Amino acid sequence: MNGVDEVARAARDASHILAEFPPPTRAGLLLAAAAALDDNAEELVAIGERETGLDTVRLRGELTRTSVQLRLFADTVVAGKFHDARIDEADSDFALGVRPDLRRALLPIGPVLNFAASNFPFAFSVAGGDTASALAAGCAVIVKAHPGHPELSQRTAEIVRRALADAGAPAGTLQLIEGQDEGVAMLMHPLVAAASFTGSLGAGRFLADVAASRPAPIPFYGELGSLNPVVVTAAALAERAEMILTGFAGSVTGSAGQLCTKPGFLFVPAGTDVGPRVGAIVSATREHRLLYPKIADGYAARRATVVSTPGVAVHAAGGVRFDSEGHGWVLPTIVSVSLSTLARERERLLDESFGPLSIVVEYDDTDALVAGFTDLFEGSLTAGLHLGVGETSPWITTIVETMSDVAGRVLFDGWPTGVAVTPAQQHGGPWPATTTSTTTSVGTAAIQRFLRPVAYQNAPASLLPPVLRDDNPWNVEQRRSSAGESRRWGEAAAAQM
Amino acid sequence: MNGVDEVARAARDASHILAEFPPPTRAGLLLAAAAALDDNAEELVAIGERETGLDTVRLRGELTRTSVQLRLFADTVVAGKFHDARIDEADSDFALGVRPDLRRALLPIGPVLNFAASNFPFAFSVAGGDTASALAAGCAVIVKAHPGHPELSQRTAEIVRRALADAGAPAGTLQLIEGQDEGVAMLMHPLVAAASFTGSLGAGRFLADVAASRPAPIPFYGELGSLNPVVVTAAALAERAEMILTGFAGSVTGSAGQLCTKPGFLFVPAGTDVGPRVGAIVSATREHRLLYPKIADGYAARRATVVSTPGVAVHAAGGVRFDSEGHGWVLPTIVSVSLSTLARERERLLDESFGPLSIVVEYDDTDALVAGFTDLFEGSLTAGLHLGVGETSPWITTIVETMSDVAGRVLFDGWPTGVAVTPAQQHGGPWPATTTSTTTSVGTAAIQRFLRPVAYQNAPASLLPPVLRDDNPWNVEQRRSSAGESRRWGEAAAAQM
Numbered sequence: 001m002n003g004v005d006e007v008a009r010a011a012r013d014a015s016h017i018l019a020e021f022p023p024p025t026r027a028g029l030l031l032a033a034a035a036a037l038d039d040n041a042e043e044l045v046a047i048g049e050r051e052t053g054l055d056t057v058r059l060r061g062e063l064t065r066t067s068v069q070l071r072l073f074a075d076t077v078v079a080g081k082f083h084d085a086r087i088d089e090a091d092s093d094f095a096l097g098v099r100p101d102l103r104r105a106l107l108p109i110g111p112v113l114n115f116a117a118s119n120f121p122f123a124f125s126v127a128g129g130d131t132a133s134a135l136a137a138g139c140a141v142i143v144k145a146h147p148g149h150p151e152l153s154q155r156t157a158e159i160v161r162r163a164l165a166d167a168g169a170p171a172g173t174l175q176l177i178e179g180q181d182e183g184v185a186m187l188m189h190p191l192v193a194a195a196s197f198t199g200s201l202g203a204g205r206f207l208a209d210v211a212a213s214r215p216a217p218i219p220f221y222g223e224l225g226s227l228n229p230v231v232v233t234a235a236a237l238a239e240r241a242e243m244i245l246t247g248f249a250g251s252v253t254g255s256a257g258q259l260c261t262k263p264g265f266l267f268v269p270a271g272t273d274v275g276p277r278v279g280a281i282v283s284a285t286r287e288h289r290l291l292y293p294k295i296a297d298g299y300a301a302r303r304a305t306v307v308s309t310p311g312v313a314v315h316a317a318g319g320v321r322f323d324s325e326g327h328g329w330v331l332p333t334i335v336s337v338s339l340s341t342l343a344r345e346r347e348r349l350l351d352e353s354f355g356p357l358s359i360v361v362e363y364d365d366t367d368a369l370v371a372g373f374t375d376l377f378e379g380s381l382t383a384g385l386h387l388g389v390g391e392t393s394p395w396i397t398t399i400v401e402t403m404s405d406v407a408g409r410v411l412f413d414g415w416p417t418g419v420a421v422t423p424a425q426q427h428g429g430p431w432p433a434t435t436t437s438t439t440t441s442v443g444t445a446a447i448q449r450f451l452r453p454v455a456y457q458n459a460p461a462s463l464l465p466p467v468l469r470d471d472n473p474w475n476v477e478q479r480r481s482s483a484g485e486s487r488r489w490g491e492a493a494a495a496q497m
Numbered sequence: 498m499n500g501v502d503e504v505a506r507a508a509r510d511a512s513h514i515l516a517e518f519p520p521p522t523r524a525g526l527l528l529a530a531a532a533a534l535d536d537n538a539e540e541l542v543a544i545g546e547r548e549t550g551l552d553t554v555r556l557r558g559e560l561t562r563t564s565v566q567l568r569l570f571a572d573t574v575v576a577g578k579f580h581d582a583r584i585d586e587a588d589s590d591f592a593l594g595v596r597p598d599l600r601r602a603l604l605p606i607g608p609v610l611n612f613a614a615s616n617f618p619f620a621f622s623v624a625g626g627d628t629a630s631a632l633a634a635g636c637a638v639i640v641k642a643h644p645g646h647p648e649l650s651q652r653t654a655e656i657v658r659r660a661l662a663d664a665g666a667p668a669g670t671l672q673l674i675e676g677q678d679e680g681v682a683m684l685m686h687p688l689v690a691a692a693s694f695t696g697s698l699g700a701g702r703f704l705a706d707v708a709a710s711r712p713a714p715i716p717f718y719g720e721l722g723s724l725n726p727v728v729v730t731a732a733a734l735a736e737r738a739e740m741i742l743t744g745f746a747g748s749v750t751g752s753a754g755q756l757c758t759k760p761g762f763l764f765v766p767a768g769t770d771v772g773p774r775v776g777a778i779v780s781a782t783r784e785h786r787l788l789y790p791k792i793a794d795g796y797a798a799r800r801a802t803v804v805s806t807p808g809v810a811v812h813a814a815g816g817v818r819f820d821s822e823g824h825g826w827v828l829p830t831i832v833s834v835s836l837s838t839l840a841r842e843r844e845r846l847l848d849e850s851f852g853p854l855s856i857v858v859e860y861d862d863t864d865a866l867v868a869g870f871t872d873l874f875e876g877s878l879t880a881g882l883h884l885g886v887g888e889t890s891p892w893i894t895t896i897v898e899t900m901s902d903v904a905g906r907v908l909f910d911g912w913p914t915g916v917a918v919t920p921a922q923q924h925g926g927p928w929p930a931t932t933t934s935t936t937t938s939v940g941t942a943a944i945q946r947f948l949r950p951v952a953y954q955n956a957p958a959s960l961l962p963p964v965l966r967d968d969n970p971w972n973v974e975q976r977r978s979s980a981g982e983s984r985r986w987g988e989a990a991a992a993q994m
Binding site: 016023024027028030031034061064065068070071072074075077078079084086087088094095096097099100102103104107109110208209212213216217218219378379387392396397400401404405407408409410411412413414418420421422423424425426428430431432435436437438439440443445449451452453454455456457458459460462463465479481486489490491492493494496497 | 513520521524525527528531558561562565567568569571572574575576581583584585591592593594596597599600601604606607705706709710713714715716875876884889893894897898901902904905906907908909910911915917918919920921922923925927928929932933934935936937940942946948949950951952953954955956957959960962976978983986987988989990991993994
């Protein structure tokens with residue numbers, strides 16, 4: 001492995017070249033990476049199974065998601081809307097004195113450092129969403145490999161690097177580094193322009209603080225963790241309890257609960273038998289290995305705290321069994337508490353359990369639910385609500401407003417796991433869900449994290465970036481402000497009043 | 498004045514109401530504020546003159562800029578593009594399993610704290626760009642008044658608050674706080690969702706660190722300071738030296754150099770008489786009061802360091818005269834150095850002088866210029882280049898690329914002061930020009946700092962924000978991803994290769 005400085009310089013050089021690649025060339029890199037992943041799916045999935053304990057179906061699906069994501073970003077590149085190109089014509093009649101010719105576009109920010117996640121060895125790792133969106137933006141990427149799947153990281157990097165090189169990418173377009181110290185040193189390197197991270201609250205906060213305390217701070221996009229509360233109304237439960245509880249159990253136990261969108265809290269009316277029924281449903285779940293020993297240790301400790309908290313009723317005990325290699329094997333844990341107990345024991349209970357554990361919370365009435373929900377939850381990736389068919393009520397409007405304030409995605413009659421990769425996806429949320437609530441790490445808008453606006457004033461056409469030239473050789477959307485317009489500013493608004 | 502907690506709660510309550518105002522109502526608030534400023538121009542300018550030492554013409558122009566800016570944001574509100582509304586149709590044939598109905602829009606982030614600047618008592622103060630863009634986004638604003646113009650801040654707040662209230666704004670839409678401790682306490686308040694700042698590097702870094710180290714960090718948009726280097730080629734100087742040097746002198750001395758875009762360094766070919774000629778031009782400048790005593794003290798110290806640095810030739814000595822009230826009165830200082838001296842004395846010379854001082858830098862050849870420029874300059878709000886008519890050269894392309902890397906605005910044959918308020922303006926740049934290089938504090942894109950994306954999944958129409966409803970009652974631009982599309986992702990890119 002090259003030294004930190006050498007890697008950073010190679011990324012800087014590659015970024016300069018990538019930024020000038022026309023859209024079809026840049027998109028071609030993403031398509032080549034997608035094809036290479038598909039072509040090597042069998043080998044990669046086999047390594048992934050061995051290193052992560054995740055099963056074939058899950059890993060094949062995730063690899064497909066990863067190549068589809070690369071193709072979606074390839075289309076995003078050629079569509080070119082993300083440049084937000086704006087052209088103000090020179091205006092001798094401008095309301096504030098003469099206006100020069102001004103042109104502004106979002107351009108690549110420079111080398112991006114991507115800290116890979118453990119729980120998505122494809123989709124949030126070497127060639128995952130952060131890498132795809134940074135390459136789409138025109139930035140070279142340095143991936144800090146997650147120690148949970150080192151062989152998979154190396155093999156993925158080899159395969160994708162070869163595909164990128166064959167498609168014309170400069171050396172340094174995608175580089176892999178390993179080790180915690182190397183990751184921190186790279187985050188502090190002056191040539192690194194932005195960083196992304198998917199992982200735990202503790203590690204994310206540490207790295208966010210490193211990024212913020214650099215001599216020259218840089219944007220740090222951390223996706224940290226989430227409680228993902230879901231509320232079920234009495235009407236919804238009366239209509240379709242079986243469907244809701246089966247769906248909940250599936251969402252809690254899928255991938256052994258090792259998903260940042262796993263529903264951690266299910267709010268149901270008191271006096272129902274939701275806890276025991278979910279406990280019975282998950283009893284059919286087969287034992288599943290957790291990703292790596294450190295995750296298992298953390299989950300075992302967290303689970304012990306939850307089940308030993310006064311007022312907690314255990315409906316499925318589940319637990320962790322450690323094998324001779326230190327790997328933890330889990331069965332699901334389902335518990336219930338009253339809303340008042342949750343409020344009283346918030347220090348012990350209101351935390352993410354990264355594994356197949358969820359807490360059913362019984363509320364006495366909807367007033368208490370709204371007040372409790374507002375009091376208890378801060379930033380979350382998602383919040384959900386299951387309603388009866390056509391059910392409306394002022395308290396529902398109120399709790400949806402609260403959910404919109406604290407969550408990046410508010411979902412109805414469904415489960416937060418299974419995040420669709422599409423233009424309208426939002427995977428983010430206020431702290432502690434993420435470090436930067438104004439961005440997303442899934443969906444095409446993720447590209448915006450790796451762009452920086454630059455304006456050019458009275459520039460000769462030959463010195464403008466292609467997206468700002470009048471002949472528009474990259475064929476991107478350009479928005480124009482015409483000369484004379486400023487004299488009429490405010491009229492459009494006044495006309496609507 | 499109310500306590501910090503009371504102010505924050507009022508801002509939170511107002512934000513909830515403002516977020517639901519339809520565009521014409523929200524735009525109406527901005528138009529009302531603009532009209533109130535215009536109607537009270539005479540009184541406000543008189544207070545401003547007394548408190549800041551800036552002259553009538555400058556202050557009248559700035560007040561006009563401020564009301565035009567409010568009107569531009571009113572039009573931005575009714576145009577509604579900034580919501581970036583995206584709708585993904587439900588898709589049973591989605592490439593990655595069934596896709597739900599997903600809708601994403603940028604919504605108001607919540608209460609915004611705005612630290613006002615000293616040097617733009619209207620345009621970057623109580624009713625300036627940060628306030629206008631936050632109100633346009635639908636956020637209540639708390640302004641921390643700058644101590645340099647307390648009476649003007651209070652009177653502006655009174656006038657604008659009354660206009661806002663008459664136009665239907667809730668109490669708490671615009672609140673003023675005073676005092677450094679109060680500002681820091683407010684920045685740490687949990688209900689404050691984002692903050693903006695215009696001021697010095699030291700204060701900005703301190704506040705950015707406070708924002709980043711909160712238990713729940715929030716976005717902090719600081720515009721700190723800038724060196725604004727300008728390069729003049731031999732051809733440009735041969736063609737129109739008089740025009741260039743007069744323009745430079747005007748840009749350095751306007752508002753007594755107390756502008757974040759003042760050109761701090763002018764690079765000219767060695768062996769010309771640029772230093773003495775500019776010195777002669779500025780000798781006609783009349784004495785000007787600096788904004789307030791602390792600025793004068795800082796400027797006097799900075800000037801003393803510059804003129805006493807070995808290798809610095811002084812062409813206009815200028816200086817600071819303190820009056821009995823502690824105010825500093827200045828005449829311009831123009832010095833020159835060789836490029837090699839600047840590199841050797843970078844610790845002493847490469848810093849912002851917030852007043853009418855600029856450094857002419859003589860380069861021996863363009864290779865040395867390109868190397869020196871790249872070595873010396875980090876983030877800057879602007880960088881400029883004066884070229885001969887039709888002049889092109891590989892070194893020019895290279896230095897423009899370097900300027901694009903380090904500056905938010907690259908300008909040709911002009912001067913960085915006089916920042917036009919228009920859709921394509923970019924007022925920002927990499928650290929230390931700003932804390933957040935991905936944003937702007939001038940121009941319509943400034944609204945994006947105060948928005949947060951939220952997605953809704955399978956939401957009933959009655960619980961969707963208006964901008965995401967199919968009947969589109971606010972008439973905003975909505976982008977749709979149709980069912981079936983995902984099967985063709987990558988084809989648009991492949992077709993262009």
